[in-house]
Amino acid sequence: MFEDWIHEKLKREIGIVRYNHSIRVMETSIRLAKYYNTNERKAALAGLLHDCAKFNDKRKLLKMADNSGIILDNIMKNDIQLIHGPLGAEIAKTQYNIEDEEVLLAIQYHTTGKENMSLLEKIIFIADYIEPNRKFKGVKEVRKLAFEDLEESLVQAMDNTIKFIINSGGLIHLDTVKARNYLKIEKSLE
């Protein structure tokens, strides 16, 4: 799926391990898109390219973010890897020629989530969390839940992430808290 040069460029830029992860996220995203009756091609594209800016070199991330005019919030300034979401959307647009705004937003918010997520954004977020090689605590339950109650699976994934960040002494991104609060409020209104 998709032209060879995209795969070749991606493999070259993020390395084979992360490229293989991206293929699994793409496949999981396609399964979810089928299940939830939404555009499979968009899901595949966002899944494949979600980590296209996940470079290990922090200086490179900072420099490219600066060149792209991405404004870093306080959390990103302290947790440089978070830049790969917004920078990924920028690179997908300028270097992989992706014009679809929905796909770009799904790439942009795949790590933090955000308030009022689209179906595609939800699919990419959770596919990244549950792809078959993920092993972290609680993933089995979320993996099952993703095909039963997508929103509840997102809340659980985000809650697990927030607890993990607390236990490892990191910074909690406000977009993640906004995302899970929004999902919980929406659920309580059902």
Add this chain to the structure above:
Amino acid sequence: MFEDWIHEKLKREIGIVRYNHSIRVMETSIRLAKYYNTNERKAALAGLLHDCAKFNDKRKLLKMADNSGIILDNIMKNDIQLIHGPLGAEIAKTQYNIEDEEVLLAIQYHTTGKENMSLLEKIIFIADYIEPNRKFKGVKEVRKLAFEDLEESLVQAMDNTIKFIINSGGLIHLDTVKARNYLKIEKSLE
């Protein structure tokens, strides 16, 4: 300490159990103020009055907030009890004649915390968390820490609170996340 009518009014309005809690928070606040060399009288006043709007009646809270022009955020709309912080500052000002802006802010943010807290705000927040009758998980460690590293004790209290909210399925207030992120970033720059 403080005029009799203040104690009588407070007892009448929030009930004897919560009044006794307020006295313990006042005493703990005074101890902390002494320890950290700040104004004991302000700490005592904010400690005594921090829960002056903690009414059980949700309709009363909503009506009084509306009358006072307090704008409820999405989290407060869903967790009505959170109103007692900002409403408490309003009532302390209009009904208990407190004019000191520092004291009013300490009352306003005693439940959620906020970014860049003043020393008095930190003292009231943590005194409410560690007063001698508090029994919840992790409180002993925070109680000890409050007299060793005030900022670290706040981070631990907030982290415990966030985890508790997650486990009980509630909504996480953004001010709490902003508060603990700010404290952690500040610490990392020391």
